Amino acid sequence: MTITEAQRKVAVAHADPMGCGIASVFALAGLDIVYDLAPLEVSHAKQNCHAVFLELAVARVVTQSQVATAEGRVRSVKSIAELSEAALAIETIVKSVDARQSLYFALEGVLSETVILAFSTSGIVPEALSEHLRRQGRFLVAHFWDAPHIIPLVEVVPAPRIEHDTVAATMEWLTAANCKPVLLSKAVFGFIGNRLQFCGAARSSTHASRRYCRRAHRRRSHEAITRTTLPMVGPLEGADIGGLETFLAIGSQLLPHLASSDQGLDVLRRLVSEKHGGRRDGRASTHEMWNATSA
Known part of the structure; x- marks a missing residue:
């Protein structure tokens, strides 16, 4: 896909660690990134992006020159209205269905009718969120893995009323950003x-x-x-990186479709009840999980 000038701007809402990782991937691919942020999170988001770029530079995946150029493409904003020029919008908030639908309603009010709206989740099927959208044909799942700058897989899941060119454009966009998009023909937990x-x-x-x-x-x-x-x-490290509470929520929805019991989540339940959040909260829990599962 040849990115035109009109397609160069990608919006990320919200700039949590996952959002920063996604923004970094697109910035390194030459696209301009804008964030929707609360005022107190601006400096934190820039630090997160810088950490991603620095990690890649230390691993010699990118050069310091590429880092400087990519960082110049990332811009933070304090209002959703400032995302209006985006051609692709990616939502990464870890909230309830109602909170996400409120965000989509606000985004539809400022984005053009041709914008593709993607949300990154592995626990919610797209039809649960697209029902009240005015432009359902431009809405889909783009599930990035944590950490997106290391794991290139993106699972693309169309909403029921998706337009064919929305899917094709999203796959091309992700490929242009050096991701490995995988298209699912049907949504499944x-x-x-x-x-x-x-x-x-x-x-x-x-x-x-x-x-x-x-x-x-x-x-x-x-x-x-x-x-x-x-x-x-593995699953334990993945839970630690992505957040124990998030992993527990996904597992609680998914395991009933895969097994006769969700007993395997007991360790996660205990750690979450003890306020273990995982590495995002500065408290790595992999060792505790290994010890508990080996006991």
Whole structure:
């Protein structure tokens, strides 16, 4: 995809650690990024983006010159109205369905009718959020993995009334940003990647991907997870990085579709009740989970 001048601006709402990672991916690919932020979060968001760029520079994935250029493409704003020039908007808030629908209503009020609105989630199917949108044909899931600057997989899940060119443009956009987009033909709880994470069994993951992906995307999904994610980040590490409360919420929705019991979440429930949040809160919990599951 050749990015035109009109398509260069991408909006990210909201600039949490996941949003910063997504913004960094697009900025390194040459797109201009704008954030919707609360005033007190501006400096924190810039620090998060700088940390991502620095991590890639230390690993020699990018040069210091590329870092300086990418950081210049990232701009923070304090009002949703300032996102109006975006051609692609990605929402990353970890909130309830009602809160997300309120955000979408506000975004529809400022974005043009041709803008693609994507939300990054692995726990909510798109039809649960698109019902009250005025432009349902421009709405879909783009599920980025944490951390998006390391794991290139993005699961793309169309809403029921999606327009064909919305899907095609999103896939091209993500490819241009050096991501590995995988198109699901049908929404299913947990999509493909989290079913791999929670099942942990090749037979279960193959069954899921055969039902919900075309062959080419099935292969890409399996490779992206097994080659870039699971060798480095298993379910416990993934929960620690992404946040224990978030992982528990996803697991509580997903496991009833995969197993006869959700007993495997007991360790997470205990840690969450003890206020363990994971690495995002500065309190890594992988060792506690390993000790509890090995006891």
